[in-house]
Amino acid sequence: MIVLLADTGGAAINWHTVMFYVVALAACGFAAMVAVSSNIVRMAFALIVCLSAVSGLLFLAGAHFVAAMQLMVYVGGTVVLLVFGVMLTAQKAFVSMKTTAGDWILGLVVGGTLLAILGQLIFAVPEWRHSDYQARAEAELAAYEEQLKSHIASGQDVTEAQRRRLADLITLARQGHPEETAQIGLALVGVRADRPSPEVAGYSGYLLPFEIVSVHLLVVLVGAAYLARAKRRRKPLLSSGVSTP
């Protein structure tokens, strides 16, 4: 997390917070537009912006790999698929279909209740409302700098390990937590590099889910291609746009 204003002075604006609010407002606003709009093409466009904003939120949380994956797979794949479907079925009559007011009221009541329950749950845990990452990182850096100052003042040289630790602490305080993409890759092939004891239950790698998802994707590919094939028509069409399988 980057505090871009000077530490001195009363209230320094936290730019990470500002960016979070901007992107979160975009995500929530366009999600509301998806839910409220009745024009299917506008809904698709709002979904694109909403999912891109969610990717921005993931970048802000430090999960760079997942955020780029969201952009590539979700926005660049799933939503493209949806938009293709929308284009293929967007005849005049189906572009804008209105829902009755009764359905709207029911939906909003259910949704509102769920949102109220979730909100109450979220704000019931006081530790979740604040984050002390920045304060902790800066305190640790200041303490280590003091330690090094006294170390040098007493005439000793700084070892390589101490310099490395200082650089690590500076990274944590200024640039944020470095993301270890290699660890995600290793976890997907079954090696958990972050936990000390791999024998403890729950700390295993993700090799089995990875293989299952791979086979799952293959099955889905074949199944969707089969479901969406062009079918042989019993009586021939006049136009030449249909190809027989």
Added chain:
Amino acid sequence: MSFLTEPIGLAHYLTVGAFLFVAGIVCMATKRNALGILMGVELVLNGSVLNLIGFASPYFRQENLGLDGPAIALFVIVLAAAEAAVALAIALNFYNNHSTIDVDQADELRG
């Protein structure tokens, strides 16, 4: 303007995730277009991805999910793409057979 000076906590991410989830549910409940319902499903899954990443981020909690968050989020994203593909194939088949994408017209099996 004090809320702009404090660092973001986990509750903020969970709120956005909850809002997306509820928007997806409202979308699923109120749309007549089959593809609109599918968009609601995408929103729900994105809310869950935000939750997972929020709990795994080192910026919000010191004991966090670690690698489990991004790994499960990856699986969620990939499986959502797979499910969207199949749902789209079904929706297009429905459109080809009934010449309408309105799910209110899908009542042939009604007893």
Added chain:
Amino acid sequence: MAEYFAAWFPAGWEFLGYTLAALLQAILLVHVIALGAFVFIWAERKVSGRIQDRLGPTRTGGAFGWLQSLADGIKLLSKEDLMPKDADPLLFRLAPYVAFAAGFAAFMALPFASGWVALHLNVGLFFLIAVLGLEVFGVILAGYSSGSKWALFGAMRQAAQVVSYEVPLGICVVIPLMICGTMDLVAIGDQQRGLFTNWLIFHDPFIFLVFWVYFTCAVASVNRAPFDLAEAESELVAGFLTEYSGIRWSLFFMAEYGSMILVSALAAILFFGGWNGPLPIFSALMDNFSYLAECWWFSTLANLLGVVNLLLKASIGVIAMMWVRWTFPRLRVDQVITMCLKYCVPIAAVCFLGVMVWTALGVPFMNDLLPSQNRALVREGWVHESDQRAVEFLQRLERNSDQGGVE
């Protein structure tokens, strides 16, 4: 750069310095696309003219007609702003900006020299490829919102082409990633420092083949001929661009030329050493004379020449794309998809296996002629900045303790 500007402002107002730095970087990036489009549109007309045994533009602005792009721009700005009756007004106006935004966003993660990148991401390469895939939305929106079925057909075909070619493009891009072990484009470029035999394209024969597959997929991805069936005048008038005229049309073309520059620059970084020249003049000087490595103007000069190197290589790539355009006939849509699924994907997959086996076995090739540095050491490069700060802090401490412990 950001800290340099922030030092100009009084305490509490440093964010203005950061805003200034961000604005400067944004302006530079927009100018890469704008000036690039300006130069390459003129270059296209000259190159196509020469290939067709004629001169191209010769009148505007002197002997070589180099102001032709400016004249084109003025003409396009002054055209009437048309919109068809059946068009969706909001989406029709929005589509060119979506296409341009996707192209421009990818430039944010592209490094122009060692450390000279607007957004230094650990997953820079992945982000770039992901954002390149978002250009398809501009195309689809344009085709749909034009309100004519020919535009819609053209947009669908083009979107199908772009989306299918992302698969072999992704495989081709993963191969240099695998060799370098990092998605950080700055680290990939830094690992190719030294003599030109250190460039990744000379790592093994498979990756040499992969570069040509990448080039094909890149040309298809940016919808350049011979894959430009969406702009095929004889079939679809102008595809998704049919109803666009004036400044909106020119935005689409700036997006297309921006993408061409981007994929060429990406090829330069991934395969041809990026900002490293063929002879390691500056790196040899910096390795041997440590005084030079520390003075800021020398490294800035080296980086500036690196930018020139990268832009030169990107320009060669773009001119090669133009050359290909005016040499080959246009492919049909089924030929395009056949090329992707039956040729590019299997060749890329086989080369992927080949490179993997070659790297795992450690078979030496041209890269090992004059190895300049350990790849693993360069890989963790993104903490260099904090390394610098740590070194500065310690130097300050040592200087102060030499002066008697007062600071």
